[in-house]
Amino acid sequence: MPDSVQTIFKEFVKKHAMIFTDRNALTSHFAPDTIPHRDKQINMLASILAPSLKGGRPSNVFEYGMTGTGKTLVTKYVGQELEKMSNQGTTPVKILYINCKMKKIADTEYRLVAELARMLGQDVPMTGLPTEQVYQIFFNILDSKEWIVIIILDEVDALVAKMGDDFLYNFTRINQDLKKAKVCIIGITNDLNFIDVLDPRVKSSLSEEEILFPPYNATELQDILKQRVKLGFHKGVLSEEVIPKCSALAAQEHGDARRALDLLRVAGEIAERRNDEKVTEKHVDIALEKIDYDRIVESVKALPKQTKVVLWAIINLIEKGEDDIQTGDVFAVYEEKCKECRLHPLTQRRISDLLAELDMIGIINAKIISLGRYGRTRQIKLDLSSKTKQKIKNILESTLVI
Ligand SMILES: Nc1ncnc2c1ncn2[C@@H]1O[C@H](COP(=O)(O)OP(=O)(O)OP(=O)(O)O)[C@@H](O)[C@H]1O
Ligand SMILES: [Mg+2]
Incomplete structure (x- = not known):
C-alpha cells in the first residue's frame, strides 16, 4: 500500500477514535436496551x-x-x-x-x-x-x-x-x-x-x-439522546449545547427521535471529518442543512422520468401560489408538462400511484383524504426550504427539458 493511502487510513482511524466510540449506537437501526418515555x-x-x-x-x-x-x-x-x-x-x-x-x-x-x-x-x-x-x-x-x-x-x-x-x-x-x-x-x-x-x-x-x-418534547428527546451519547461518543467530546440543540430542532418539527439522532450523528461525523476535537452547535447547523438537502436531492436524481414530471408539476403549482393541491390539479399540470418534454402521459390513476411513491420516499407529503361518496384523493404538500426546492427544480429541468 502506498504511504499516502496508509496515512489516510491511519488518520481516519485516529480521528474516528476521537469522536465516536460506537457510531452504530447512533443509527436508527440500533435498538437500545431501555426505551425512555414510552x-x-x-x-x-x-x-x-x-x-x-x-x-x-x-x-x-x-x-x-x-x-x-x-x-x-x-x-x-x-x-x-x-x-x-x-x-x-x-x-x-x-x-x-x-x-x-x-x-x-x-x-x-x-x-x-x-x-x-x-x-x-x-x-x-x-x-x-x-x-x-x-x-x-x-x-x-x-x-x-x-x-x-x-x-x-x-x-x-x-x-x-x-x-x-x-x-x-x-x-x-x-x-x-x-x-x-x-x-x-x-x-x-x-x-x-x-x-x-x-x-x-x-x-x-x-x-x-x-x-x-405522542410526539416527544425537547426534554424527552434529550433523555433519549443522552442514552445514546453514552454508548456512542467519547466522553467529553460534545459541547454542552449540542444535545439541547438537536433535541430542540427535532421537537420543533414533530418530536421525531429519528431526526434528533440523525442530527447528532451527522454533527459528529462532520466534526470528525474536519478533524475538530469537539462537536459544537456549528456542526449541528451544518448537519441540519446537510441531512435535508442530501436526502431529497439524492432521491430526486434517482426518480424515474414520469415521476420526475409529476414532481415538476407539483413544484409548478406551488410556485403559482396554490396551497390546496390535490391529485386532479397535479394531473392537469402533469399533462401539460408531458407535452413540453414529449412524453406520453399516463392515466390519472397511475399518477395517483406515483404520488404515493413520492410520499413513500418522503419527497412530498400526500395524505389520502376521503371525499365521501366521490371516493378519495390525495392532498399534496411539499415541506422544503426554498434552496432545496430550487435545486430540485434545476435537476428536474436539466433532465426533463429537451
Ligand atoms: N423512547 C425512545 N428511546 C430510545 N430511542 C428511541 C425512542 N423512541 C424512538 N427511538 C429511536 O428513534 C428512531 C425512530 O424510532 P421508531 O423507528 O420506533 O419510530 P416510528 O414511530 O416507528 O417512526 P415511523 O413512523 O417513521 O416508522 C429509532 O432509531 C429508535 O431507536
Ligand atoms: Mg416505524
Whole structure:
C-alpha cells in the first residue's frame, strides 16, 4: 500500500477514535436496551398481548403517531419479550413482523401472503401460483398447530395504498375460519388520517384497541439522546449545547427521535471529518442543512422520468401560489408538462400511484383524504426550504427539458 493511502487510513482511524466510540449506537437501526418515555405505550401493549401466554387471542391493536415516535421500536421490543416469555410456557406465541413499505415483500397480496407463510416455515414460490392457492398454503401452515400468531403490519397505510383494504378485512376476520391457531393483528401507521379512510368494518376490527404515540418534547428527546451519547461518543467530546440543540430542532418539527439522532450523528461525523476535537452547535447547523438537502436531492436524481414530471408539476403549482393541491390539479399540470418534454402521459390513476411513491420516499407529503361518496384523493404538500426546492427544480429541468 502506498504511504499516502496508509496515512489516510491511519488518520481516519485516529480521528474516528476521537469522536465516536460506537457510531452504530447512533443509527436508527440500533435498538437500545431501555426505551425512555414510552412506559405507558409499552405497558399498554404488553397488557393487551399478555393473554396470548395463556392461549387467549389478544385484541387487534392499532398504533398511530407521527414519524420517529418509537412505534416500531416499542412494538418490536414488546414482541421480543413476549416471545421470550412464551418459550418458557406452554402456549407458543409467534411474532411475524412485516414492514409494508418493503419492496418485493409487501407490494402484492401474493408476495405478502407468501412471505407470511415463509415466516411460518412453509416455502412458497415467489410467483406462479394462483393467489387463492397461496392463501390456502398460508392458512394450512397457520392452522397446523395450537398457537397464537401475532402479525405486525408496520406502515400498514402503505399496504392499503397498494392493495386496498379488502386484504386487511380478510385478515382481521381470519379467526372465524381457524380451528387451532389464533391470530392477532397489530397495524402501525404514522398517517394520522389513515384510519378515517378505512372501510368502517375494517376500522372496527383493526382498532379493537388503539395506542397513541405522542410526539416527544425537547426534554424527552434529550433523555433519549443522552442514552445514546453514552454508548456512542467519547466522553467529553460534545459541547454542552449540542444535545439541547438537536433535541430542540427535532421537537420543533414533530418530536421525531429519528431526526434528533440523525442530527447528532451527522454533527459528529462532520466534526470528525474536519478533524475538530469537539462537536459544537456549528456542526449541528451544518448537519441540519446537510441531512435535508442530501436526502431529497439524492432521491430526486434517482426518480424515474414520469415521476420526475409529476414532481415538476407539483413544484409548478406551488410556485403559482396554490396551497390546496390535490391529485386532479397535479394531473392537469402533469399533462401539460408531458407535452413540453414529449412524453406520453399516463392515466390519472397511475399518477395517483406515483404520488404515493413520492410520499413513500418522503419527497412530498400526500395524505389520502376521503371525499365521501366521490371516493378519495390525495392532498399534496411539499415541506422544503426554498434552496432545496430550487435545486430540485434545476435537476428536474436539466433532465426533463429537451
Ligand atoms: N423512547 C425512545 N428511546 C430510545 N430511542 C428511541 C425512542 N423512541 C424512538 N427511538 C429511536 O428513534 C428512531 C425512530 O424510532 P421508531 O423507528 O420506533 O419510530 P416510528 O414511530 O416507528 O417512526 P415511523 O413512523 O417513521 O416508522 C429509532 O432509531 C429508535 O431507536
Ligand atoms: Mg416505524
